Amino acid sequence: MGPDFYDRPVLEVAQDLIGCVVAHAGASGIIVETEAYHHSEPACHAYAGLTARTKPLFGPPGVAYVYRSYGIHALLNAVCEPAGVGAAVLIRALEPLDGLELMRERRGLEPALDLCSGPGKLTQALAIDLELNASPLDGGPIELTPPPPGWEEVELVAGPRIGITRAAELPWRFAARGSRNVSKPWPRGQRDAA
């Protein structure tokens, strides 16, 4: 998917990315959970403004923003909105599609449900690291492609974002309804379509 897909409001892209396929290093998965981040709210790294770290966030859309969290995990984001606007979609969970054995090797785990059910897990399963920061999501090492048959029209649920301390109340987390591969079970009563 080219830059035009990402050159839109980050909330739209976050919802449209559900069902799309991420592929890297011989493994791939379907996106089942995302979160939107925008420079206008304090949970986003871009909130602090343009720095060496957040530079890709303010760059052209359709680019990966990979950063290290808690000193251990790499998290994968897709940069959105026009260049100059700091916004990105965090890929939080995948449903494993291809390369399951590679994923198991990299994760040291067997259950398919545990391979990509978290932002730090899926980067490990797909061997995505900080080197891929600022690389294109179309024609680059990481490839994002449109939903396979059956995933074009996925029913979505929205809810509050996870694991952040600021602006945690914004319902900017999206997931495919009923997917068992999400990072955390959806709370009861949180079934509003986005």
Next chain:
DNA sequence: CATGGGATTGACT
């Protein structure tokens, strides 16, 4: 130049 915190995970009680 030193320090502290973070969009997480996994192991342990």
Next chain:
DNA sequence: GTCAATCCCATGC
């Protein structure tokens, strides 16, 4: 349920 691990970088002196 609680807690440590561990590195990049924004912030402050």
